[in-house]
Amino acid sequence: MDKDWIAYSECVWQCRSNNESSHQTIGSSQAFSVNMASMNEPASTTASTTHQSQTEARTTSSMPNITQHSLDHNPDIFTIICCNDSFQIALDHSTIATLLRVCKRVRPLLSSKVPRFHSWWRNVGLWRPNGSLRFALTPSEQIALSLHCEYEGIADRSWLDNQADQGNATALFFLAWIHQIDLDSQQSVNKPKREAICQQIIFYLEKAAQADHPMAQYDLAGCYRNGLGVDQDPTKAVDMFRSLAECGIPQAQVALGGCYENGEGVDQDYDTAIEWYSKAADQGSEDGRLHIVFLRGWFSFIGHGVEQSDADAFNRWHEVSTNSTNPVLKPIATHMVGWMHYLGRGTVQDKPKGVNIIRENRSDEFPLGESESLAANWADINSDSPALRKFLGMCQFGSDHEWLCKHLVAVCLIHGFGTRQDQEKAAGIFEQLANEGHSVSQLWIGRCYSFGKGVSKNDEKAFEWWSKSANQGNSYGQWMVGCCYYSEYGVTRDHTEATEWFRKSAELGNRYGQNMLGDCYKNGCGVTKDIDTAVFWLRKAAEQGFENAIYKLRQLDQWL
Structure with missing residues (x-):
């Protein structure tokens, strides 16, 4: 032996x-x-x-x-x-x-x-x-x-700390991620402690990277790319990603492609971006392949280098939405799929389906849901998440060719999503598109006039724009016209007229209109009081997750 x-x-x-x-x-x-x-x-x-x-x-x-x-x-x-x-x-x-x-x-x-x-x-x-x-x-x-x-x-980490002290690259990388998970789980940690933990994460990543741990090098490059725990340095990030990408590491090839696509640390170059995505895809990287599909969806939508095709854009975005796990690509593609269903572009029009997709797609990282996008309600947060920055960039890329891209740029500007808030610029875009006859933009410019966002407050102009949107069959415009008649906002109060506009909105499946119509029947406002009919419409709204309708049903002992 x-x-x-x-x-x-x-x-x-x-x-x-x-x-x-x-x-x-x-x-x-x-x-x-x-x-x-x-x-x-x-x-x-x-x-x-x-x-x-x-x-x-x-x-x-x-x-x-x-x-x-x-x-x-x-x-x-x-x-x-x-x-x-x-x-x-x-x-x-x-x-x-x-x-x-x-x-x-x-x-x-x-x-x-x-x-x-x-x-x-x-x-x-x-x-x-x-x-x-x-x-x-x-x-x-x-x-x-x-x-x-x-x-x-x-739950003792001393053995891991000991291995890290001995220069074990895997242990160092592991500790960096443990600290990151700890940081993510501590919602109320104060700023000095958060910064101290971030510095510890960078320390472990740097030590592991120096010991030639490729994933530590990859994560450290990401920190320089996004300015996480270090001063943001896109050029350094590109150099680090390139070293790894040239060694054949798919994750780094995708990241380097993203830098070229977004113009981070290098001049923007979509062709070079696709080249790097293709290198990753050739090694079996689904993320690399779907980056190409995602990008070509936008090319088709705006006719960049290819014939414009709503159907091709829809199919590509649908593929990314269905198959991707990327936290940046997936919500953007899903949001655009929702719009395509809502507008009937590249697929059979199905407004309720489009609304539901946009509503369900909302998250903290991508807070463009039904309320913030379709219903023209103000978001109570500003967000600069990677997904929103990417979304804004793609919309800006297409804004000279496609009205929806320009409209969505304005939506981001009005909320401060992915950029600094600029309500005046947003209102200017909305009004331009509203004059071109786009009902979703008419709804938004009405909101701007009603609250004085980017323009002088003017209730009559708000009502005028909402009426134009409503007369084109926009269910949110119909809901807002009903609210104007209901509350004497820019027009003489008329509860009967308000109820009819709420009914038009509700019958199109709009949960805001359904909630208000149910409320009118509940209180006998503009119609004869009818609790059964009130419950019918409130339940319609509640089944779409409308909290105010659920509250009213509970008052009536009609919601478990």
Whole structure:
């Protein structure tokens, strides 16, 4: 056994020696080629036979085949060596990644402590309800950390801190993400403490990046791109992404494509952006492929370099909305799909469906829901999220060719979404489009006049614009005309007339109109009081999530 142990150990350390020599002679870009294999490992704890055969096929002839080192005649020795604690504790991450690539038998033999590591995950709150880690670690990284995890069932990080102090790149990267998750979970943390945690995250990422951990380098580049914990430096971010992208890392190729698409740190160049997205897509990156689909959807919508086609734009945006998990692309594509249904562009018109899509798509990161977009209500927040910045940029890109793009730019300006609030500029755009006959813009300029946003307050002008919108069949314009007659706003009070406008809006499925019509029947305002009819319309609004209607139904004991 001693002879076999020596032969096997020499082989393993020769693998490590080869890797270290590569680092010294070629530099960091070659170091990435070792770590890139770990980036391409599946995030799950079981690797597919196909993936293993592909990675084995990529192994160079210079890499030793450990299965041929005096072990073929006695597989029990192989098992004994791999399960030996002293042997395991001597392995670093790059050696483990190498072993996983060259011999499929190694993984289960080195994974005995992974369940204990997973148990520790749960105790420190890193486990999602669906049983996955809150961020991805490759199988080799999980094994490498599990070999040093000494505390099963105890939320103690000292073993991880110890590994980080010894320069373990995976441990440093892991700690950076643990601190990020802690920060995200602390909603009320004060500014000095938040800044201190951010600095700690940057410290760990920088240390891991210096140790050639590619995902740490990727995340650090993202920090420079967005100014998170460091001074924003798009040029430095581009340089870092490019180094990783040229080594074939798909995530970095997508990020570099995004920099070219948005003109961040480089001159804007859509063709170069698509080139980098294509490199990622060619490696099987669905995110890279969908970035291309998303961008070409906008090209089709505004006729940029291709024939204008609503149908092609709709189909591409629908594909991204359905298949993407990207937190920036998905909500934008979904929002545009909603508009296409609402306007009947590229698909059969279905206003209720379009409204529902836009309503359900609303989130803190993309707060353009029904109220903020279609109903022309003021948002109570300003937001500069990446999704809103991207959305505004795409709308600006198309604003010279497509009225809807110009309208949505004004919506962002009036709210301060993705940009500084500029109500005067927004009102000017709304009025221009309103004069061209677009009912959604007529609704918005009416709102501007009613509240004096970007224009002088003028109730009569507000009523005039809302009437024009209502007469084109805009259900929100009809609701607002009803409100004007109901409250004597820019016109003489007339509850009967108000009820008729509310009815028109309600019959088109508008929950605002349904709520007001139900209220009229509830109170006998403009119509004969009729609780059953009131409940009917209030329930219609409540079923669309209208809180005020739910409240009224509860008053009538008609809502559980």
